Amino acid sequence: MDGRVAKTRVARGPRERGIDRVLKLFSFLQANGGPARLAELPQALAAPKSTIYDLVNILVESGLLELRGKDGQVYFGKLMHLYGASYLRANDIMARGREMVDGLAKETGETSEFCTRLRGKQVIVHARPGSRPLRISSEIGSQIPIPWTASGRLMLSHMSLAEIDAILDPEDRRMPNGAPVDLDAFVAECHACRDRPIARTIGTINSFTQCLAAPIINHSGSVEATICFVLPIDIPEEKKNDLEARLIEASKTLSLAGLKDPSEAG
Amino acid sequence: MDGRVAKTRVARGPRERGIDRVLKLFSFLQANGGPARLAELPQALAAPKSTIYDLVNILVESGLLELRGKDGQVYFGKLMHLYGASYLRANDIMARGREMVDGLAKETGETSEFCTRLRGKQVIVHARPGSRPLRISSEIGSQIPIPWTASGRLMLSHMSLAEIDAILDPEDRRMPNGAPVDLDAFVAECHACRDRPIARTIGTINSFTQCLAAPIINHSGSVEATICFVLPIDIPEEKKNDLEARLIEASKTLSLAGLKDPSEAG
DNA sequence: TTGCCAAGTCTTATATACTGGACTAGACTC
DNA sequence: GAGTCTAGTCCAGTATATAAGACTTGGCAA
Numbered sequence: 001m002d003g004r005v006a007k008t009r010v011a012r013g014p015r016e017r018g019i020d021r022v023l024k025l026f027s028f029l030q031a032n033g034g035p036a037r038l039a040e041l042p043q044a045l046a047a048p049k050s051t052i053y054d055l056v057n058i059l060v061e062s063g064l065l066e067l068r069g070k071d072g073q074v075y076f077g078k079l080m081h082l083y084g085a086s087y088l089r090a091n092d093i094m095a096r097g098r099e100m101v102d103g104l105a106k107e108t109g110e111t112s113e114f115c116t117r118l119r120g121k122q123v124i125v126h127a128r129p130g131s132r133p134l135r136i137s138s139e140i141g142s143q144i145p146i147p148w149t150a151s152g153r154l155m156l157s158h159m160s161l162a163e164i165d166a167i168l169d170p171e172d173r174r175m176p177n178g179a180p181v182d183l184d185a186f187v188a189e190c191h192a193c194r195d196r197p198i199a200r201t202i203g204t205i206n207s208f209t210q211c212l213a214a215p216i217i218n219h220s221g222s223v224e225a226t227i228c229f230v231l232p233i234d235i236p237e238e239k240k241n242d243l244e245a246r247l248i249e250a251s252k253t254l255s256l257a258g259l260k261d262p263s264e265a266g
Numbered sequence: 267m268d269g270r271v272a273k274t275r276v277a278r279g280p281r282e283r284g285i286d287r288v289l290k291l292f293s294f295l296q297a298n299g300g301p302a303r304l305a306e307l308p309q310a311l312a313a314p315k316s317t318i319y320d321l322v323n324i325l326v327e328s329g330l331l332e333l334r335g336k337d338g339q340v341y342f343g344k345l346m347h348l349y350g351a352s353y354l355r356a357n358d359i360m361a362r363g364r365e366m367v368d369g370l371a372k373e374t375g376e377t378s379e380f381c382t383r384l385r386g387k388q389v390i391v392h393a394r395p396g397s398r399p400l401r402i403s404s405e406i407g408s409q410i411p412i413p414w415t416a417s418g419r420l421m422l423s424h425m426s427l428a429e430i431d432a433i434l435d436p437e438d439r440r441m442p443n444g445a446p447v448d449l450d451a452f453v454a455e456c457h458a459c460r461d462r463p464i465a466r467t468i469g470t471i472n473s474f475t476q477c478l479a480a481p482i483i484n485h486s487g488s489v490e491a492t493i494c495f496v497l498p499i500d501i502p503e504e505k506k507n508d509l510e511a512r513l514i515e516a517s518k519t520l521s522l523a524g525l526k527d528p529s530e531a532g
Numbered sequence: 533t534t535g536c537c538a539a540g541t542c543t544t545a546t547a548t549a550c551t552g553g554a555c556t557a558g559a560c561t562c
Numbered sequence: 563g564a565g566t567c568t569a570g571t572c573c574a575g576t577a578t579a580t581a582a583g584a585c586t587t588g589g590c591a592a
Contacts, residue, residue, distance in 0.1 A: 015549080015577055015578065017284065017550090017578090018283065018284045018549070019285060019288060020324075023328050029349075035356065038569085039570080048552070049551095049552095049571095050552080050553090050571085050572085053569095055285065061385075062289050072570090076349050076352055076356070078360075078382055078384055080346070080353050081353040082384075082391070082407055083295075083346045084346045084347040084348070084351060085406070085407065086295075086296055087341070087347040087350070089406070090341055090342070094344075118344055118348075123344070123348065125351075140355075220334070281546090281547055281579085282581095283579095283580090287580090303539095305539055313581090314583095316542085319540070319541080
C-alpha cells in the first residue's frame with residue numbers, strides 16, 4: 001500500500017563512489033565538531049584505508065580540507081571557508097538574518113536564533129544567547145529533524161506531500177520520544193502554517209522552554225529560513241506579545257529583501 | 267637541467283575522476299563570482315554533459331550546491347556555508363583577523379585587508395575599505411599569485427625552496443607584466459622576510475598604491491596569514507609610521523592567540 | 533503546423549577508481 | 563633487541579563510474 005520510500009544515497013554494492021565517500025567524510029567532520037585523526041577516519045566511515053588516504057590527500061591539496069599537527073588531524077580548510085563566504089555573499093537573506101538575530105537578542109535580552117533547512121533537518125545557522133541567568137542555547141550548526149520543531153513546519157508549509165515525503169530520511173521520521181511521525185497528519189500541520197506570520201512551539205523538545213518562530217520568505221515564495229526566540233515557558237503574556245510583534249517585523253524586513261533579487265527584477 | 271615540475275592534478279586520459287571534476291566545478295563557480303547556468307557548465311569545464319548533470323545532482327541533493335530559478339542557476343549551497351563556518355570556529359585566527367581588520371579600518375580610516383594563502387596564491391579573505399575619497403578595494407575572495415605581493419613573501423618566509431617550488435603552479439610563476447619568476451631569487455626574497463615584523467610593498471601591482479603587511483603566525487610557527495594596509499603612495503611619513511606600529515601591534519595580538527591552541531598547550 | 537535549437541535524460545561500453553591486502557616505518561614495551 | 567602495535571604506503575584486479583551519443587522535451591519562429 002505504501003510505495004513511499006525515503007531515497008537516501010546508499011551503497012549498492014562492494015564499491016562506493018568517490019564523491020559519496022567525500023560527502024560522508026565532510027558530514028562526519030561536521031558532526032564531530034572539530035578535527036579528527038586521519039587514522040581513525042577509515043573506521044569511522046566504514047571505508048577502506050586506501051580510499052580514505054587517497055581522497056583526503058586530494059582534498060587537502062585542494063584546500064577544502066586541512067591537515068595539521070604531526071598527529072594527522074584533519075578538518076575543513078580555508079577553501080571551504082571561501083566557498084561558504086561566497087554563498088553568504090550571494091544569499092544576503094542569510095547574512096541579514098544573522099545580523100537581525102544579533103540585534104533582536106541585544107534589544108530584547110532573549111535568546112534568538114536563525115534557522116534554515118537542509119533536506120529533512122533544521123539547522124541552526126546562527127544563535128545569540130539572551131541575558132537571562134539561565135541560558136538555553138543550542139549549538140550552532142546542530143541539526144534536528146524538521147518534525148521536532150515549529151519553525152520546521154513553517155519551512156515546509158509551501159511544499160506538497162510528495163515533496164515533503166521525498167526530503168524526509170528515515171531518521172527524520174521519529175519524534176524525540178521515538179514515536180514514528182504520521183506523515184499525513186504532519187503534512188496537514190505544515191500546511192496549516194502556510195501564510196501564517198508566526199508559529200509557536202509545540203513543546204516537543206523540552207518542557208521548560210517555548211519557541212516563537214517567524215518565516216523568512218525568499219524571492220520564489222518559499223520559506224527559506226526562520227527567525228526565532230527561545231523563551232522560558234513562564235514568560236509574561238505582555239512581554240510575549242511584544243516579542244511576537246518584533247519577530248513579525250523582522251521577518252517582514254528580511255522577506256522583502258528577497259524582492260531586490262536582480263534575477264527576478266524584470 | 268631543471269627537473270622541477272609544478273605538479274597540478276591533470277587529466278591523464280580520456281576519463282577524469284569525479285572528485286577532480288567537482289573541484290574544478292567549485293573553482294569555476296568561485297571564479298564566476300555568482301550563479302552559473304547549469305547548461306553552460308559542461309562547456310565551461312570541458313566535461314561531458316552526462317557527467318556534469320550527474321555530479322551536480324549529487325551535490326545539490328547533498329546541499330553543497332543549490333539549484334535555483336527555473337533557468338537552472340547553480341551556485342554554492344547552505345551546506346558549504348555551514349562547513350565554512352565550522353572552519354572559522356575551529357580557526358579563530360581567521361575570525362579574529364576579520365574583526366581586527368574592521369577595527370583597524372575604522373580607527374585609521376585606511377583600507378585594511380586580511381589575506382591568507384592557498385597553495386601558490388594569495389587570497390583576500392576580508393577587506394574593509396577606508397574613508398578616503400578614492401577607495402582602492404580588492405574583491406573579497408580574489409586570488410593573486412604569491413610572487414606579486416609583499417605579504418605573499420611573508421607567507422612563504424618559513425618554507426624551503428623545495429616546498430615553495432611545490433606549491434607554485436605554472437600560472438603563479440609569471441609577474442603581472444608577464445616576466446617569468448626567477449625561483450632562486452624569489453625564495454631568497456621570501457627568506458629575507460623571515461621573522462620580520464612587517465613587509466612593505468614592492469610596488470608590483472600598480473604604481474599609485476603601497477601596501478604594509480604584517481605576518482600572523484600560527485601555533486606551529488608558520489605565517490598563516492597577513493594583515494595589511496593598502497595606502498596611497500604619497501602618505502606622510504609620520505602617518506605611515508603610526509600605521510606600521512598599529513599593524514605590528516595587531517599582528518602580535520593575533521599571533522599570540524595561536525598559543526592558546528589546546529593541542530599545543532601541553 | 534513544421535522546423536529548429538537548446539536543455540536535459542537515458543543507455544550502453546570500457547577505462548579506471550576503488551578496494552583488499554600485503555608491506556614498510558616508526559613508537560613504545562618488555 | 564625482539565615483539566607488538568599503530569600509521570601510512572603501495573600494488574594489482576575487477577566492479578563500476580565516466581563518457582559518448584542517441585533520445586526526449588519544450589520553447590520559439592516562420
